[in-house]
Amino acid sequence: MTLPKVRDLLERKGNLLQLEALTGDLGLDRDMPTPEASSPGLVLAGFTKRFAQTRIHVLGQTEITYLAALDAAARRRSLETFFTFDLPCVVVTKGQEPPSELLELARAKGIAVIRTKLKTSEFYRRLKPYLDEVFAPTTTVHGSLADVFGVGLLFVGRSGIGKSECVLDLVERGHRLVADDVVHINRLGNDVLIGRGHDLARHYMEIRGVGLIDIQALFGIRAVRQQKRVEVVVQLADWDASREYDRTGLDQERTDILEVSVPVVTVPLNPGKNLTVICEVVAMNHLLRYGGVDSAKRFNERLLKRMAEPRELQEYLEGDYE
Template sequence: MAEVTAEGLMEEFQLTLVNDEESVTFRPITTSDISRPGMEMAGYFTYYPAKRIQLLGKTEMSFYEQLSTEDQQDRMKRLCTYDTPAIILSRGIDVPEALKEAANEVGVPVFSTQISTTRLSSKLTIFLESKLAPMTALHGVLIDIYGIGVLITGSSGVGKSETALDLVRRGHRLVADDSVEIRQEQDGVLVGKAPELIRHLLEIRGLGIINVMTLFGAGSVRNEKRIGLGIDLEAWDQKKQYDRLGLDEDYLQILDTDLPKLTVPVRPGRNLAVIIEVAAMNFRLKRMGINAAEQFSERLTSVIEESDHDND
């Protein structure tokens, strides 16, 4: 999980720091939840979520202006705690002196922006959920095949990168080779990308490092992709029984998410790029409710039942 501070928000959203820069402490932001302290402005701080970013809009500040000077100072002092990562005022609202003074005492950064309150809240939440999402890294290749993010795994030397090169030549897009950084977003969504150092690069044994975007154009790469299917390449084992119908369901657990997985045996003569391409298309069909394996199983059952009925 990456560490996010108010300083990062200031750069990302071009926020203006309005209180004393020397007194500010840029504390880590630990949650993507945003608080609009309406109840707190009324004096109710029993369940005040101090560790959230506090967003003040027209509603909160119009109520604040109706308070007495003593109550205004009290609300701002209680709003600014040593746990509060930042306070942001939207729509270019003037920052009260009471807020500046209270924030300077405990080092809370106070920002101002012209962005509307609702839009800013949405943008902040999306940004923080992305940055604070649980992350891991896997050895493998991530390819966008017909809109499906396919994560190709397998032991070193099994042919992952060579297969990826063949897929790129067939018009699909490379996301990451060798190392895939994966973050888990809400509802078990897995999103993969390449580390900055090896973005758009592909390692082919015998050739070395090649730049896919330079060789095949900007349409051959993308920076990140939601992962929908995992394919594990393994050396062909004569003693192992492989699924021949496609009825078996297997999963690869990444963080807290179960990713659908297929195991594809590798041996000379098999066109892995075509097999993986068809696997992605078949996966799309399954999501649309068309399952060839189940249809075959139903036909087979029907034929057997008819045969038994004729024998009777």
Template sequence: MSKVTIKDILDKFKLELISGEDGIHRPVTVSDISRPGLEMAGFFDYYPEDRLQLLGMTELSFLSKLNEEDRKFRMQRLCTDVTPGIIITRGLDVPEELIEASEREAVPVMRSPLKTTRMVSQLTNYLELKLAPTIAIHGVLVDVYGVGVLITGQSGVGKSETALELVKRGHRLVADDCVEIRQEDQDSLVGNAPPLIEHLVEIRGLGIIDVMTLFGAGAIRSYKRITMCINLENWDQTKRYDRLGLDEDTMKIFDVEIPKLTVPVRPGRNLAVIIEVAAMNYRLKRMGVNTAQQFTQKLQETIREHDD
């Protein structure tokens, strides 16, 4: 189901509703915006009727040059039973033929004082954000040194306790237990907490803790771009863990792959410090410094020198 209706757009952009009030609960299912220039000229073969339609000065000026019969016919074709709504920009006068057709088909016609290009830009950004693919993942999201770290692992492995320790060390909590993740563009994942558990952490033995109340507004974030994933798992003596950092595993969410590290958990390991170092090391790699590769190169050079 769509997350956006025409009423949401009316409220968000403070648009003036001209006609078609019966259709304000129509869903908006695509983020693309249409400026029906060819349709004004009578070509409806490829009319994208499921998009929001924007009429600016160019479209309305052309429409005013047509005879009354053509104006009526084209406005009737413009207003279909699936068209979510029509927006008139620049505060221009709305043609009577459009008002009549919109009332007949219950297609909301709205007006904005903004220029057409500005309206298209703002609408597109808003719809792409609201209609982005979304998934919920069991885990914790923390902002560590500006790096969005998604902490995953089985229930009871210590994710929430680790997040609480990171908050105590000056980092910021985004979400605990459940992280809602949306793909905002081709290579960007943004996570946030569901409204019900925003700013809250569950610690077994203590219960629910309000991080913002305890540590202040600087200890939380509403959302954060996810940059890497750290998976916590109970120590398995039979498993071989990466000790150099050369193995680069990834985690795929939607179409985006992010680096993934597996950190074994056992008594005595300071997971908060490990995650801090992992975040700093990730930033170093982004700046072109790969310690594991440098060490390996030096080791190979030393071996070659010894053999010679």
């Protein structure tokens, strides 16, 4: 994984975070090793044990006020201790003016000092989504991703089996394309998978015999979206008469993507099968399960209950030949 640079933060989120580089271009090519930011805390008072030097360090009003309250010699000692660590960068919030010693020592160490007009809490709130995104585990899947009734269906299968054609039919029925052929998937947090298309080929589809088509141009903005959570994997497979396919849904197959368990529905293909309607049912069935309604389990419970009922009447009727 390529680590993001401090420069990336300024270029991508400079406006959102209202950032200003007080040390110019100095230190902007330093790596940001972790997706975390924090205040230096007790290190300014000289306690350096358990100091997380790999984080972005944020100096809020409390830290700047503390430094201003020290005499010049004590302030310099405090900041020299702070800058003995190899920090990614230092951010000063609320548009405050940092001590001159801080800028001097930062320049000597080649560490960028950045100022934001935001309050400390607001800076943290806006920074976290960016750090989560750039440090998120990522993988690429050959398939197609569509939003069907609000459910992200990831279509996979061998090349040429009809993934793109299936999604095209879904789009024609009012659903939305997210990505075709190449799906980039990021894991956010512990269990959320977000899929999106490649920037160059986003919202284009390749249909064999037709060529490349622009879904947004053909069907309008309603037919596409930029990204979608991956919730169900639809495995398109060639019909195999010797294979046993799931016919009840009681034992749901699952697969792992970036260590997140995702349900899998295998749809065997044979002539005459209405694949589009089946995929819509897959999405609706997932919504039902999410809402606590599992049709397969309900039917199984009814069946077991019926099997446990007294059989005297049935036996009497079976033995009545009059």
